[in-house]
Every structure is written in structure tokens, then in C-alpha cells.
Amino acid sequence: ETSKSTEAPPAKPASDKVVVGFSQIGAESGWRGAETQSIQDTAKADSTIELKFSDAQQKQENQIKAIRSFIAQKVDVIAMAPVVETGWEAVLKEAKDAKIPVILVDRGIDKKNEDLYTSFIGSDFILEGQNAAKAMAEHLGDKGNIIELEGTVGASAAIDRKKGFDDEMKNHPNIKIVKSQSGDFTRATGKQVMEAILKSPEGKDIQGVYAHNDDMALGAIQAIEEAGKKPGSDIKIVSVDGIKEAFEAIKAGKLNTVVECNPLLGPQLFQAAKDLKAGKQLPKWIKSNEEVFSGQKAIDALPNRKY
Numbered sequence: 001e002t003s004k005s006t007e008a009p010p011a012k013p014a015s016d017k018v019v020v021g022f023s024q025i026g027a028e029s030g031w032r033g034a035e036t037q038s039i040q041d042t043a044k045a046d047s048t049i050e051l052k053f054s055d056a057q058q059k060q061e062n063q064i065k066a067i068r069s070f071i072a073q074k075v076d077v078i079a080m081a082p083v084v085e086t087g088w089e090a091v092l093k094e095a096k097d098a099k100i101p102v103i104l105v106d107r108g109i110d111k112k113n114e115d116l117y118t119s120f121i122g123s124d125f126i127l128e129g130q131n132a133a134k135a136m137a138e139h140l141g142d143k144g145n146i147i148e149l150e151g152t153v154g155a156s157a158a159i160d161r162k163k164g165f166d167d168e169m170k171n172h173p174n175i176k177i178v179k180s181q182s183g184d185f186t187r188a189t190g191k192q193v194m195e196a197i198l199k200s201p202e203g204k205d206i207q208g209v210y211a212h213n214d215d216m217a218l219g220a221i222q223a224i225e226e227a228g229k230k231p232g233s234d235i236k237i238v239s240v241d242g243i244k245e246a247f248e249a250i251k252a253g254k255l256n257t258v259v260e261c262n263p264l265l266g267p268q269l270f271q272a273a274k275d276l277k278a279g280k281q282l283p284k285w286i287k288s289n290e291e292v293f294s295g296q297k298a299i300d301a302l303p304n305r306k307y
């Protein structure tokens, strides 16, 4: 009779490639598209990288499914841009039990789950919010009523850009945030929310708009124009990301300051994955360096913007 095989199932063949499973949020903004492009281009150009890419269409349950699939495929490294901060404990524990390191890209998760990921590659959103508030105060001559268009509810980028902005605004008591509402990081929702606010009592006397990303700012600019006002002069606009269209809006005098947030994270992601596979230690936070662009500085930078 055939002996029942008792040896362990064959281990995953050791390949010279680094296999990375990446769970992307979706395609909600120009920034997100630029990040996806950077990750896919970097992998395509590097024969030692095998990228398994999944687009969650903005749904957390799809990200969780993708991570489970990466675990089943025994990838070397799991990377993800977590759409919101909460709800990851179970699936990241499964990754930890499977001894697969996790790298967070561009958004964070609850501080209490810090032991469930190896490294976060991304920006200092609190600093971005502080820089946006300083720029807004300058544009307003330190007084006026403003609207805050928040990013996706529960997303670390939205939570911390709000925290940094609102904290800095404590130093500017003559600037009032008369309404703060989520536009979900999209142009369409940013426009809808701005239209509704402009029709409401709070929207009667507005001197500024702070948008947590350029797509919502560009939507708000359309709404302001359709309401017969001049964005960039009647109503000052400050936003975060730094997509090319935002620089073009500054050149057109419709947007006043953009706080850069770097989406070109492909090279840092795959370098980190290679380091992990080589057994190297990674810093808990691999920070992106960014600048603030207004006026002539933005106009001069426009030709060199990559996304």
C-alpha cells in the first residue's frame, strides 16, 4: 500500500524575487492615482520584485480579503494603504501569526495596534495641517470665517490634517472655522458639499476654504465660481497634496497655497521590502519630506511636477 506521506508539505520555493502583496484603497483622487502609478512602475522596472496588486474600491472589507489572500499565497511582505484607522486587528494578527511583515503606506492605523506592523511609510499629516493653517492665516490677514472640507471619515490623513490645522488655528483667534464637513477626498463630493454650504447661513460670509486634499479644493473652486464668487481672491483656498492641477489653479489665481504630500512612494516601499527580506531592521516611520507652495514658487515649480 502507498505509505501516507508524513513529511511536511513542501515549503514555498525560495525565489530570488521579493514577493509583495499591496492592498490599495481605490482611485478616489489624483494623488491616489499617482501613488498607484509609482508603485506599479517601480515594480515593473525591477526584475527582483514581484507585485501582487489589489484595488479595494474604497471598501475596507475588500482590503481585508486581499490581505487574507496574500497570507494564503505566502507573500514575503504585505503592504497596504489602510482606508481608515480602525478594524485591522484580526487580519493583521493573522499576518503576524503567518510571520509575514506588514508595511503601512501613506495612511496609519490605531496607535494601539502599532505592534501589528513593521513600518509606516508616509507623511506627517499633523505638520501638513499646521502648515496649511499658517498659510491660511497669512492669506486672510489673520481674520475671517473659513470652511474646512475634511477627507474620508476615519482616515488618518483626515484626522491628523484636521488636528494640525485646528491646533494651529488656536493661535489665530480672529479666524473662525464656521463649518467643517467631510468631502470624502473626492472632487465630486467636495463640490457638492461646498455648493450646499454656500447656500446655507454659514456660507453667507466666507473668506477662506481649507481642503484636506486638492481634489476637494478643485471641486470647491467650481462651486464658488458657479455661485458667482472669485476663488483665490474673494475666498482664499488652501489645500494639501500638490497634484499638477493644483499648481495650475495657483497659476490661474484660483488657489492660494498647496501643501505638498508625496505620493511617489514606490521606490521607498520596495526598498523597505527588500531590506526586510534581507533581515534588516526598518525605522517604525519612514517619513516623506515635503514643501509648501504658494504664488511664484508654485508657478516656477509647475513644469517639474511629476504627478
Ligand code: GZL
Pocket: 028, 029, 030, 031, 032, 106, 107, 122, 123, 157, 185, 212, 213, 214, 215, 240, 241, 261
Ligand atoms: C495621503 C492620502 C490621501 C491624499 C488624498 O497620504 O492618504 O488620500 O491626501 C487621498 O488625495 O485620497
